[in-house]
Each structure stands twice: as structure tokens, then as C-alpha cells.
Amino acid sequence: xxxxxxxxxxxxxxxxxxxxxxAALRERIANQDIPPGAKLRETDLAAEFDVPRTRIREALxxxxxxxxxxxxxxxxxxxxxxxxxxxLRIYDxxxxxxxxxxRLATQxxxxxxxxxxxxxxxxxxxxxxxxxxxxxxxEHYEAMRRAIIEAAGNPLLAEMLDTIYEKTRVLIRRxxxxxxxAEVGRLQHVAMLEAMARGHAEEAERLRRAGLQSAKAHLExxxxxxx
Amino acid sequence: xxxxxxxxxxxxxxxxxxxxxxAALRERIANQDIPPGAKLRETDLAAEFDVPRTRIREALxxxxxxxxxxxxxxxxxxxxxxxxxxxLRIYDxxxxxxxxxxRLATQxxxxxxxxxxxxxxxxxxxxxxxxxxxxxxxEHYEAMRRAIIEAAGNPLLAEMLDTIYEKTRVLIRRxxxxxxxAEVGRLQHVAMLEAMARGHAEEAERLRRAGLQSAKAHLExxxxxxx
DNA sequence: GGCAACACATTTGTTGACAGTTTTGGCACC
DNA sequence: GGTGCCAAAACTGTCAACAAATGTGTTGCC
Numbered sequence: 140x141x142x143x144x145x146x147x148x149x150x151x152x153x154x155x156x157x158x159x160x161x162a163a164l165r166e167r168i169a170n171q172d173i174p175p176g177a178k179l180r181e182t183d184l185a186a187e188f189d190v191p192r193t194r195i196r197e198a199l200x201x202x203x204x205x206x207x208x209x210x211x212x213x214x215x216x217x218x219x220x221x222x223x224x225x226x227l228r229i230y231d232x233x234x235x236x237x238x239x240x241x242r243l244a245t246q247x248x249x250x251x252x253x254x255x256x257x258x259x260x261x262x263x264x265x266x267x268x269x270x271x272x273x274x275x276x277x278e279h280y281e282a283m284r285r286a287i288i289e290a291a292g293n294p295l296l297a298e299m300l301d302t303i304y305e306k307t308r309v310l311i312r313r314x315x316x317x318x319x320x321a322e323v324g325r326l327q328h329v330a331m332l333e334a335m336a337r338g339h340a341e342e343a344e345r346l347r348r349a350g351l352q353s354a355k356a357h358l359e360x361x362x363x364x365x366x
Numbered sequence: 367x368x369x370x371x372x373x374x375x376x377x378x379x380x381x382x383x384x385x386x387x388x389a390a391l392r393e394r395i396a397n398q399d400i401p402p403g404a405k406l407r408e409t410d411l412a413a414e415f416d417v418p419r420t421r422i423r424e425a426l427x428x429x430x431x432x433x434x435x436x437x438x439x440x441x442x443x444x445x446x447x448x449x450x451x452x453x454l455r456i457y458d459x460x461x462x463x464x465x466x467x468x469r470l471a472t473q474x475x476x477x478x479x480x481x482x483x484x485x486x487x488x489x490x491x492x493x494x495x496x497x498x499x500x501x502x503x504x505e506h507y508e509a510m511r512r513a514i515i516e517a518a519g520n521p522l523l524a525e526m527l528d529t530i531y532e533k534t535r536v537l538i539r540r541x542x543x544x545x546x547x548a549e550v551g552r553l554q555h556v557a558m559l560e561a562m563a564r565g566h567a568e569e570a571e572r573l574r575r576a577g578l579q580s581a582k583a584h585l586e587x588x589x590x591x592x593x
Numbered sequence: 594g595g596c597a598a599c600a601c602a603t604t605t606g607t608t609g610a611c612a613g614t615t616t617t618g619g620c621a622c623c
Numbered sequence: 624g625g626t627g628c629c630a631a632a633a634c635t636g637t638c639a640a641c642a643a644a645t646g647t648g649t650t651g652c653c
Binding site: 191192193194212213214 | 637638639643644645646
Binding site for chain 1: 603604605606
């Protein structure tokens with residue numbers, strides 16, 4: 140799959156289409172490689188990606204519609220800054236949307252799938268948390284989360300969660316690093332996944348909501364350490 | 367407010383900016399003035415609005431991102447068709463998002479506001495439903511719904527609900543016309559609004575969710591009459 | 594030395610023109 | 624009379640040049 144000369148004559152890592160440029164910029168903003176408040180100059184980006192400026196403009200339009208950048212007339216695009224209140228509002232949305240995802244995933248997926256996931260969180264992932272080895276734990280958490288959203292089978296839901304998750308991705312990591320938080324979260328995930336393995340959709344939804352509410356409470360409590 | 371020569375030299379009803387054109391097209395698609403499957407030709411729209419084609423293109427890009435039109439390469443934009451399964455998925459989203467809106471509105475708004483609304487649904491609006499005078503009833507229902515979303519005070523939530531509501535606006539009307547449905551819905555709204563007036567946020571959420579679940583059930587039951 | 598005003602450079606916004614692709618209409622052939 | 628093919632028209636996709644606005648640096652005056 141490395142060399143498909145027809146569709147991609149250049150190196151695979153060079154973004155050229157609007158969609159590719161958009162994805163690259165979304166990634167950078169979500170990782171805060173481009174920090175909040177930073178100005179995105181069209182000319183610079185056009186030079187960097189080696190594409191006409193019009194294409195950059197289209198990508199910036201898309202970012203604006205996702206509220207990842209703010210467009211100030213005649214002054215360009217600035218990376219949106221998520222303040223504390225907005226972060227809380229995003230958590231309110233995550234509570235209900237991820238709750239829905241858990242319910243639908245329970246109805247659509249096989250119990251065995253979630254049983255396997257629960258065992259992971261009880262075994263290897265517990266060891267990681269105990270060791271304070273959080274990076275691989277976070278990675279697997281995100282994979283589990285994506286699996287649930289995927290299994291929910293509602294593309295519109297998936298897109299909404301994408302849109303809001305990328306806005307708080309760095310925040311989520313900062314919450315997880317708080318003392319004791321990772322273990323609390325892990326136990327909540329185990330409880331939810333076991334409910335899913337038993338096929339209890341409503342209970343899975345309730346547990347997912349409770350887990351995110353408690354994460355939100357942590358955010359409020361430790362606001363000054365996070366934002 | 368009729369004649370502000372500075373900011374709007376022409377008649378107020380002539381859309382010129384991208385935002386205005388976008389709003390006009392969204393309205394037409396939501397009303398099915400432009401029916402699903404219809405092709406939107408850039409040249410025609412440019413001529414109709416008397417703006418350069420590039421501006422139409424930008425509006426179409428925005429519509430594409432909202433999944434209101436589908437862009438087929440070199441073949442233009444086609445109005446998206448919401449099939450039965452997609453309609454059900456949209457209802458799943460409405461259930462949780464409008465439930466959240468009801469909960470937040472209860473927490474943020476004044477009880478008197480919701481009491482007044484409940485009385486409307488018990489008095490004048492009941493008369494309308496009994497008479498089969500559904501058009502003004504629907505109009506007030508939508509106003510009440512907007513008031514709740516507004517009071518929820520979460521712009522991102524408001525935007526998400528906008529995005530999905532406009533896709534099923536015509537469907538909602540067809541469900542409401544089903545025999546007996548309007549009265550069932552009215553009673554559910556009364557129950558929810560009274561919970562809101564009592565300040566019972568969680569109960570309001572639960573009732574809103576139940577109301578929309580029952581609307582979804584109607585949609586499933588009478589699928590052949592609606593789609 | 595500080596401040597205001599002007600001119601220049603930089604950046605964003607807008608548009609028409611050109612290129613590529615699909616559709617349509619007509620014509621010849623079977 | 625129907626069908627396949629070719630050419631022309633119509634439409635979308637791409638871009639580079641032009642226009643407008645903003646920020647910056649310099650100069651002159653108080």
C-alpha cells in the first residue's frame with residue numbers, strides 16, 4: 140500500500156487536497172501544536188503545503204464552521220480558545236452523547252466484545268495505572284471509546300463527538316493526570332463495560348453518564364490546575 | 367429598522383453575503399421548497415441571487431459540511447435525502463440532546479416562565495388541537511422548543527439541534543398530523559413543562575426523552591404513511 | 594524624547610477567466 | 624425504427640491576478 144502511483148504521485152505524507160489539509164490542521168489544533176490564540180496566516184500555510192492559497196482558504200472555512208478557528212474580518216483566522224465555561228458545556232454534551240453511544244453500542248455489539256474490553260481494563264490496564272504508566276493507558280482508553288462510538292452505528296453522533304472531543308482533548312489528559320483520577324475512571328469504565336457485556340443498555344448509558352459527570356466535577360474542582 | 371442605508375443599500379430581502387445565501391438555501395431545503403434529490407446548479411443560483419458563482423460555491427461548501435447536500439465530483443450538489451434509518455438515528459440524537467436542553471433550561475430559567483408555557487398548552491393550545499387547528503399549534507410548539515434551547519444557554523447544543531432539526535422538520539409535521547398524535551404530544555409537553563415549573567430538572571429531562579421516544583415509536587409504526 | 598500622521602508593506606477578500614469533465618443532442622449505421 | 628458514437632454545449636473545478644483593508648515603520652513637529 141506504499142506506492143500507488145496513480146492516485147498519489149507524491150509522498151503519502153504530503154497533504155494536497157482540501158480534506159487532507161483540513162485533517163492536518165485539525166490534528167495540530169487538537170494537539171495544541173498550534174496553540175489557542177495563534178494566528179493562521181493563509182500565505183504561510185499555502186507556502187508550507189505548497190498549494191494555492193484558495194485551497195487553504197477552503198480549509199479555514201471548514202475549520203471556522205467547526206468553531207476551531209475564529210475568523211476576524213480582514214484580519215485572518217485565530218485558533219479558538221476554550222474557556223472554563225465552554226469546557227463545562229462541552230462536558231454536558233459529552234455526558235448525553237457518549238451515554239447514547241454506550242446504550243446503542245450495547246444493543247448493536249456482541250457481549251463478548253465488551254467482555255474482552257472489560258477484562259483488559261481489569262488486567263493489563265490496571266497494572267499500567269498502578270505503575271503511573273498513563274500514556275499507553277490513555278491510548279487504549281481512546282481506542283475503547285472509538286470502538287463504542289463505531290459500534291453505535293450512528294455516523295451523525297460520531298461526527299458530533301469528534302467535533303467536541305477534539306476541542307477538549309488536551310484538557311482530558313490534564314484531568315487524567317490528577318492524583319487518583321485515572322484509577323477512579325478505570326473502575327467506572329470496568330463497571331460500564333461489564334454492564335455492556337451483560338447486555339444492559341440502559342445501565343451502560345447511566346454508568347457512562349455518571350463517569351463523565353464525575354470527570355466534569357473533577358474539572359470544576361481542579362479548575363485552577365487545568366486551565 | 368426598515369431603512370439602514372449604510373449597512374444594507376438594497377432591499378432587505380435580497381441575500382448577498384455568503385451567510386445570507388446560506389440561510390436562504392437552508393430554509394428552502396428544510397421546507398422542501400427544494401426537494402430531496404434535486405440538483406443545485408451553481409450557475410442558476412448565481413444568476414438568481416445575482417452574485418458571482420464563487421460565492422454560491424462557498425455556500426454550497428457550507429451546506430455540504432452540514433450534510434444538507436451531497437457533492438458529487440464534477441456533477442454538482444444534490445439535496446440530501448433522509449431515509450427511514452437516518453430519521454431514526456436523528457431521533458436518537460434528539461432524545462438525548464433535547465432532554466439535556468430541558469434539564470439545563472429548568473436549572474437556568476425561572477419557574478414562572480415555564481408555568482406560563484404550561485398554562486398555554488393546557489388552555490388555548492388544547493382548544494386548537496381539539497379543533498384540529500394544527501398549524502398555529504405547531505408554530506407555538508416550535509417557539510416553545512426554541513425558548514427551551516435558548517434558556518439552556520449552551521450555544522453548541524443549540525447549533526447541533528439546529529443542524530439535525532432542519533433535516534426532519536417536514537417529517538415532524540407529518541407525524542403530528544397522525545390521528546391522536548397531537549393530543550398525546552400536547553399532554554407530554556404539559557407534563558414536562560409542569561416539571562420544569564416545579565424546578566425538577568432531572569424529571570423534565572426524563573419526560574422530554576419519553577416524549578421524543580414516543581414520537582420515534584410513532585414514526586416506526588406509521589413509516590409507510592410518512593416516508 | 595514623545596507623539597501624530599503619512600506612506601509602504603503585508604495580509605485578507607473577491608472576482609473573472611481558463612481547464613477538465615459530464616451531459617445532451619444529433620447523425621449515421623445497422 | 625432503434626442503437627451506438629461523436630461533437631458541441633453546459634457545468635463544475637481550479638487558479639492567479641486584482642482590490643481592499645490592516646499593520647508597521649519612518650519622518651517631522653511639538
